[in-house]
Amino acid sequence: MTLVKPHLDRAHVSELLAGMIRVRRFEDRCAELYTQEKIRGFLHLYDGQEAVAVGAIPVLEPQDRVVATYREHGHALARGVPMNRVMAEMFGKSGGASGGRGGSMHIFDAGHNFYGGNAIVGAGLPLATGLALADRMRGLPQATACFFGEGAVAEGAFHEALNLAALWSLPVLFVCENNGYAMGSALQRTESNTDIRAKAAAYGIAAVGVDGMDVVAVEAAARRAVAAIREEGRPQFLECLTYRFRAHSMFDAQLYRSRDEVEEWRRKGPIVRFQSWLTQNGLLHPDEISALESAIDLEIEEAVQFAEQSDWEPVESLCRHVVAEPRPTPPEAAPPTGKPEETTYRDAIRQAIREALQKDERVLLMGEDVGAYGGCYAVSKGLMEEFGPERVRDTPLSEAGFTGAGIGAALGGLLPIVEVMTVNFSLLALDQILNTAATLRHMSGGQFGVPLVIRMATGAGRQLAAQHSHSLEGWYAHIPGLRVLAPATLEDARGMLWTALQDPDPVLIFEHVLLYNRGGLLAADAGAVEIDRAAIRRPGRDLSLIAYGGSLWKALEAAERLARDGIEAEVIDLRTLRPLDEATIMESLARTRRAVVIDEAWRSGSLAAEVAARIGEQAFWRLDAPVARVCTAEVPIPYPKHLEDAALPQVDGIVSAARALLGKA
DSSP states (O other): OOOSSOOOOHHHHHHHHHHHHHHHHHHHHHHHHHHTTSSOSOOOOOTTOHHHHHHHGGGSOTTSEEEOOSSOHHHHHHHTOOHHHHHHHHHTOTTSTTTTSSOTTOOOBGGGTBOOOOSSTTTHHHHHHHHHHHHHHTTOOOOEEEEEEGGGGGSHHHHHHHHHHHHTTOOEEEEEEEOSEETTEEHHHHOSOOOHHHHHHTTTOEEEEEETTOHHHHHHHHHHHHHHHHHHOOOEEEEEEOOOSSOSSTTOOOTTSOHHHHHHHHHTOHHHHHHHHHHHTTSSOHHHHHHHHHHHHHHHHHHHHHHHHSOOOOGGGTTTTSSOSSOOOOOOOOOOOSOEEEEEHHHHHHHHHHHHHHHOTTEEEEETTSSSSOOTTSTTTTHHHHHOTTTEEEOOSOHHHHHHHHHHHHHTTOEEEEEEEEGGGGGGGHHIIIIIITTHHHHTTTSOOOOOEEEEEEOOOSSOOGGGOOOOHHHHTTSTTOEEEOOOSHHHHHHHHHHHHTOSSOEEEEEEGGGTTOEEEEETTOOOOOSSSOEEEEOOSSEEEEEOTTHHHHHHHHHHHHHHTTOOEEEEEOOEEESOOHHHHHHHHHHHOOEEEEEEEESTTOHHHHHHHHHHHHHGGGOSSOOEEEEEOSSOOOSSHHHHHHHSOOHHHHHHHHHHHTTOO
């Protein structure tokens, strides 16, 4: 049980002072090493804010979790991450806390439940809510502490995360380190309401302010907040009024504040203030403080020596920690034995979600309108009634917030299925997908993976005009660390989801809007399918039609029409857009020697361009004709049906491109 009041005996006050001096002197040494170019990139020092980390973090239990910011060296040290590993990470050495992959802004330590710094302002807030959600759903008693600066208050992620935490009663301790300046902008110049506690209170979260330069006050406030979280299971908010004595980063010329202002704050700095109080009251003597400082200086020099002597990671291991290694064995794809039944693509996905929820209690579905409404495309209709609102969880319209929460929940041991209503809405969550889900394994040196599935509707053809008719899966297929799927058949719609949920890395599934109503026969016991290889949907000898998603069916129809003229087209369903199954493509081209790539994305920078480039690199001398592409016209998708049809790839265009390759146009 957390003690609500600090016990200020000699041992404890010595720990508090030593903790702050340790952070301060470590960072002073880092500043020197930066000028020597041994530490590179951005370096954001914690100088002046030590009382917050040292006062708050030791209050937590070892099983509690900590999410920090890019100014996280003090948090890491206060959490107990060994100083030598923190220093080696600053150097970028393999002996670092993140194996040298993260650097100053991305220090991770799974053994200490330290979920790292984050270079994106405010991005850790949704992550913390997801970690807390996982703990609450798994019945675990721990809390998550999330540190951020006052600049994050302007970010949407701040508001989305606080709303979710309050809405779902999550055990999160939000700690705002209000140092007065978001980079170079004073709070008064960027916020119409500078009362940050009021913003938290507006979401129904208990919020208090504390003097962030007073380590005892911070500890007392943190103890009360953590005790309340453990008792009530609801979030708490601390605003710690503090100040950074150094620049925002080592690149910062500090032209936005005066030296007098900095010196005034230095005179009431947390170390000066606490140390003076201790000596004046006889709690510590100057010689005891000198002994503390000497021990800390020795630890710092040993940490520098460790970093200097640590190895650089060899270039040969450049591509480690992008995805899990070795890859897990996929679920066994047992052939179905049940009688085929009439179903639809929509129902196949619903049944896949239902079976996942039945098979594994860690699985949950979350997203906008997935519960009571049944999903924008009725995919999840009836699932909330069957599994309850905890596991089929309606979220606010806050894509960054609930996607980030899904990432955090995955880190916390759940297997989330996050539904983003349409692909264009995913752009609101792109930061979380790109900068967190896709990169966390790499930045943490393989310590943390993100096993979640994100589903979204994609494509055009329903007269929804320019803002609801995107095909952006090729953008996501550009990002290392993600697996990108595009199921086109009933079997894949049913079977890919369970396989994806077994993957230790984030998987994005793109469901074409025109396929939801597509019907056909599917065995009632159809099971998992592989997600590593493309599929030959129709064999042929004269050319290869390469497609995926909704375009697959246009390619198959085009192949039927070509066959009437004696042209046998082989149709490849890519199925998995990242990683691409190059082997199947090249084997097909060894037979056909010609290729047409069909892609509903715009031609410039499309996935079709990537496929064509790889064919050119690997099969150029086998080709009898240049690779042809049939893509969407370079125009935002129009609303009128005839213009929408003209913009999109159609069967006639595929047939014409194929005939042109064969000289039969």
